[in-house]
Amino acid sequence: MKRLLAFIKKEFAHVLRDKKTLLILFGMPVVQVLLFGFVLTHEVKNVKTLIIDQSQDATSAKLISKIKANPYFKIEASTLNVRRVEQYFKKGNAKLAMVFPANFGREHAGLHRTKIQLIADASDPNYATTAENYLTAIVQDFNSEINWEADIRYTIQPEMRMLYNPELKGAPNFVPGVMALVLMIICVMMTAISIAKEKETGTMEILLLSPIKPFWIIVSKIIPHLVLSVIDVISILLLSVFVLDIPIKGSVLLLMAESTLFVVNCLSLGIFISVETSSQQAAMLISLMGMLLPTILLSGFMFPIENMPEVLQWGSNLLPAKWFYTIVKAIVIKGLGFPAIWKETLILLAITASLLGISLKRFKIRLE
C-alpha cells in the first residue's frame, strides 16, 4: 500500500509538472465542447429569405410579418420578379424564396384554399430541408390562427412532435458525442504515452527491477489519470448546463458513475496500447489514428449507425465510445435511469475487464 502511494504521488508529479500536458488535459475538453456546441450544429438560424409577393393583399402581408418576427428567418429582400430568385441564390444572398402567386389573396378569401411556393437552395440538402420544415410549420401555424378566427373548427392539422429535443437543438446530441470523444482522446493517449515514456527513457527497467508488481504499476498509472479525467467530465457537464443550456434530465450521479466506468475503460485501452508499443510516437499514433477516427465515424455520434453496411454496424459494437454515447444520450436527453442502460453498462464493464486482463498478461516482466 505504501509502495502504491509512493507510485501514485510520482505519477501526479509527472502530470502536474508538465504544463503542456495540463493544458491539453483541461483546455481541450473546454474548447471541444464550445466548438461543437456553437459551431457544429444542425440547427438552422437566420435563413436568408427572399419574398416574392405578387398578390400584395392583407393575408400575404400578415403571413410575411409573422415570418419576419421569427428568429429563424431573415428576410433579405422583397421583389416581384420570380426570375431574380436564381440570381439571389447564386450570389448566396438568399437560401430560401417564398412566392405568393398573384391570385393568392383572392383564392384564400373565396375558396379557403390556396397555394404558396417555397423554393430552396438545395446545394446543402440538410440546410434546405430544415429551413423548409420550419417555414412549413409557420405556415400551418398561421393557417390554424386564421381558422380559429373564422371559427371553422374541423380542420385537420398534421402535427409533428420532435421527441426529447422539440426545438431540434443541435447541442444536446453533440454533448454526449463530445464527451465520448474528448474522454477517449485524453484517457487513451495520456496513459499510452506515460508507460511508453518510461520504456523510452529506460526508467521502466528500474521499475521492473524493483519489487513492485506489474499489476500495481498499472493501477498507479490509472489512478491519477482517473482523477483528472473525472474533473474533465465535471467541467464538460458544467459547460453544457450553464453555457450551452442543456439540462441533464436524468440522474447526475448515475451519469458520473457511467462516465467513470468509461474513463477506466479508456485508460485500460491506453495501457493496452502502451504495453504493445515501445515508443511514445508509436503509442500516440496508434491512439490517435487507431482510436480517434473509428470513434468519430462509427460511434453513431456523427453518422447514424443504422445506415452503415452490416459489417461496419457489427464492427461498431467493439467501440466502447458507441456504448457510452448511447448511455449518455439516455441519461442526459431522455432522462432514463439505470434499468434502461444496464446492458450497455455491462458491455463496457466486459470490455474494460478484458483489456485490463490482456494488458496484465502481456506486460513484460522481463526484458528481452
Next chain:
Amino acid sequence: MTEEHVIKTDKLTKRFGDFTAIHAITFKVNKGEIFGFLGANGAGKTTAVRMLCGLSRPTSGNAEVVGCDVYKQPEEIKKNIGYMSQKFSLYEDLTVLENIRFFGGIYGLCSARIKSKTNELIEQLGLQNEVKKLVASLPLGWKQKLAFSVAIIHNPKIVFLDEPTSGVDPLMRRQFWELIYEAANDEITVFVTTHYMDEAEYCDRLSIMVDGRIEALDTPRNLKERFGVTTLDELFYQLAREAKRGG
C-alpha cells in the same frame, strides 16, 4: 546458503536466435567485494547483468544470486539487489527529493526511514541547495552519484552497476568511486561493469570478457603478473585483439 558467495554461476548461457551473447560463463563473487566486469562494447556485459538481476531469462546454465535461483525466484532477487544502468536511471522531471522519496517508497521503506535516509543522502552528496531542483537541471556527474545513492537506498546485498560512469570526467569518476568504496564498507557487494581501465584498478577482482566468454578472472595485480604486462590497458588490448565481434 553459503554466505561466502553472493553470486554463483554455472555455465550460464544466453542466446538470441543464432547469436550466442553469453557463452557458458562460470564465476563466483565473494560477499562484500568490488567485482569488476570488464569487456569491450558488445562483449555481453549488459546481457550478463540482466540475467543476474532476473530481468532476462538465461537460455541454459544455472545462476544463484543472494542464494536465490534466477529462474525460480526473480522476485526474491529483486528485493535484495540494487541496480543502476548506463542509461540514466532517475526521473528527470521530478525533483531530487521526489526521486529519493519515490524509490524509497517502492522499495517499501517506512516514512521515518525515508526521511532519515533522505537527510543522510543529501548531506553525503552535498545537495542541500538542489533538493527542490529538477533532476534534469543537475550536471551529469551529480545525477550519477544521486542515482547510485538511490540504487542502494534500501541497503541491498548486492548492487549492480552497468557502466555507471560512462561519459563522466575522470575527477567525477574518482568521486563516484569514493561512494562505491563507502558502499563496500557497509558490506554491500558491488558488481560493476566498465570499460575504463583506471576504474578496473580500483576493483578487488576483475573478470575480462571477450566475445561472451570470460577470458581472465583474478585480482588486478595477479592478472598483470600472469600475463606479464605492467598495466591493465596492455592486458585488455592483448585479450581484446582476439575478439571477432566489432565493438
